[in-house]
Amino acid sequence: xxxxxxxxxxxxxxxxxxxxxxxxxxxxxxxxxxxxxxxxxxxxxxxxxxxxxxxxxxxxxxxxxxxxxxxxxxxxxxxxxxxxxxxxxxxxxxxxxxxxxxxxxxxxxxxxxxxxxxxxxxxxxxxxxxxxxxxxxxxxxxxxxxxxxxxxxxxxxxxxxxxxxxxxxxxxxxxxxxxxxxxxxxxxxxxxxxxxxxxxxxxxxxxxxxxxxxxxxxxxxxxxxxxxxxxxxxxxxxxxxxxxxxxxxxxxxxxxxxxxxxxxxxxxxxxxxxxxxxxxxxxxxxxxxxxxxxxxxxxxxxxxxxxxxxxxxxxxxxxxxxxxxxxxxxxxxx
Numbered sequence: 001x002x003x004x005x006x007x008x009x010x011x012x013x014x015x016x017x018x019x020x021x022x023x024x025x026x027x028x029x030x031x032x033x034x035x036x037x038x039x040x041x042x043x044x045x046x047x048x049x050x051x052x053x054x055x056x057x058x059x060x061x062x063x064x065x066x067x068x069x070x071x072x073x074x075x076x077x078x079x080x081x082x083x084x085x086x087x088x089x090x091x092x093x094x095x096x097x098x099x100x101x102x103x104x105x106x107x108x109x110x111x112x113x114x115x116x117x118x119x120x121x122x123x124x125x126x127x128x129x130x131x132x133x134x135x136x137x138x139x140x141x142x143x144x145x146x147x148x149x150x151x152x153x154x155x156x157x158x159x160x161x162x163x164x165x166x167x168x169x170x171x172x173x174x175x176x177x178x179x180x181x182x183x184x185x186x187x188x189x190x191x192x193x194x195x196x197x198x199x200x201x202x203x204x205x206x207x208x209x210x211x212x213x214x215x216x217x218x219x220x221x222x223x224x225x226x227x228x229x230x231x232x233x234x235x236x237x238x239x240x241x242x243x244x245x246x247x248x249x250x251x252x253x254x255x256x257x258x259x260x261x262x263x264x265x266x267x268x269x270x271x272x273x274x275x276x277x278x279x280x281x282x283x284x285x286x287x288x289x290x291x292x293x294x295x296x297x298x299x300x301x302x303x304x305x306x307x308x309x310x311x312x313x314x315x316x317x318x319x320x321x322x323x324x325x326x327x328x329x330x331x332x333x334x
Contacts, residue, residue, distance in 0.1 A: 001087040002033045006096035008066060010041040010050060012263035013237060015287040016092050016116050017043070019152075019173045023090075024048045035086075037079060037099065039066070053079060067135060069095035076102060083109055090114055094135065097142035104145050113143045115151040115160050115168055117284030123210035140164040152285040153306035172309075173285050179267050180294040186272025189265075193256055195272070198229045199333045202273035202297075204266065204288040205280070207238040207247070212279035212302070214243075215322055217250050219279065222326035224254055227333055232277075235261055235269055270295040275332050276314075277301070279325060286310055300328045 005024060010017050024034050024047040034048035039055040053075060056062045070076070076098055083089055083103040088110040091100040097113065104111040118139060121132035140163060143149065149168035151157040157168050190196070201220065205211050213234065220232045232251075237260040238244040248257065261269065270276065276292035276299045283289075283305045290310055292299060299314030301307050302325070307316055315332070317324040 002035070002085060003027055004083055004086045004089045005034060005036045005048065006038075006089060006091040006099055007036065008039050008093055008096055010036055010038040010043060010045075012043050013260065015173075015285075018176070018263075018287070020092055021045060021047070022174050022176060037096065039096075051079075051082075063131070066095050067131065067138065069098055070138070080106060083107065088112060091143075092116065094118075094139040094142065097139060101142045101145060104147070110148075111146045113146040113149040113166075113168075114171075115149055115156050115284075117152070117156045117159060117282075119210045119282040123281055125209070128209075136163065153309050155306045155309065156284045173287055173290070175287065175291050175294055177294065180270070180291045182294075182296040184267050184271040184295055186268050186270070189268050189272035193231075193233070193258075195231055198231050199227055199275070200273045201230065201232045201275050201277045201329065202235065202269060202292070203233070203276075203278055204235045204269065204292075205278070207234070207236045207244050208240055209243050210280065210282050212281045213247055214250060215281075215320065215325070216277060216279035217247060217255060219322040219325040219329065220255065220277075221250075221252050222322065223329050223333075224252070226330050230254060230333065231256060233258060233269065233273065235266075266291070267295060270297060273297060275300060275329060277329060279322075281319065283307065298332055300325065300332065 005020055007020055027034050028047035036048045036050045039053050041050050041052045056065050079099055080102040084107040089100040089103050090112040091097045092114045100111040103109040118136050121129040149166050150171040151160055151168040152173050154170055157170050160166050160168050224230050232255045235258045270292045276297045278301045285306050289299050293313050299311050302319040303316035304319045315328040317328050
């Protein structure tokens with residue numbers, strides 16, 4: 001079979017695309033011919049050819065373009081016509097749904113939707129809330145004619161049914177077990193940040209309001225009252241400048257913002273920590289939680305969304321309760 005995998009940005013920065021690459025490997029090993037269609041591609045695939053469609057380079061214009069991708073009718077027609085030779089199109093995230101939606105209508109191509117979820121709009125600022133609501137509306141419209149849908153957690157299965165009226169099958173995200181496993185050493189990361197025997201907490205992910213990093217730092221500020229030498233590593237690419245500035249003001253001491261790190265280094269960061277922590281307020285799955293546990297690390301997280309499904313080795317606490325969060329961290333470390 002010829003299968004098209006559709007993703008906005010084929011990048012190691014994206015958890016969605018790490019899952020997509022594992023899917024490409026699986027399909028390829030079964031003998032299928034795989035092509036990845038992406039608006040922007042910054043990594044290569046061993047298992048698929050890549051067609052980069054192009055989009056604006058300015059971050060703000062890029063976001064507007066992705067929301068209103070429908071109006072780029074010339075590009076949509078070009079790539080929908082290319083899809084007529086494929087047996088199936090699998091869309092991993094909006095706005096790529098438009099290609100699968102149109103290809104299904106025009107050429108009867110099998111359309112599979114992979115549901116990674118969209119964070120609650122109320123977790124963002126005013127303008128971002130408007131953007132997210134429009135994003136959800138457009139997403140729900142473009143998946144209404146899909147032949148099959150997969151959600152990456154039971155939580156998202158229920159959300160998709162509620163939001164779009166679509167039944168889906170649960171297909172949990174896989175991780176690369178060749179990269180994330182017990183026995184990895186984090187010595188070089190500890191040396192890089194001059195961490196000796198200090199207890200180290202770790203967060204990995206986007207620096208975004210819905211990830212609750214402000215709550216994590218507030219909880220950590222309580223932890224260091226009892227464990228003064230504890231350190232918190234925050235690994236991730238800033239996506240909201242004002243939020244990032246606020247976090248740096250909130251961080252009293254012992255908080256290290258690493259910025260974006262190469263994906264190849266990520267297992268060593270997990271290995272370097274004593275505890276993985278996330279105060280995220282919305283997660284469709286939470287890939288870093290699963291990766292950290294695969295390396296043998298305990299997790300402290302809020303008891304919400306998909307966390308009851310994926311946190312197998314750790315403590316879940318009441319959402320937004322930073323005192324309970326700090327107590328859970330202290331309990332593990334002391």
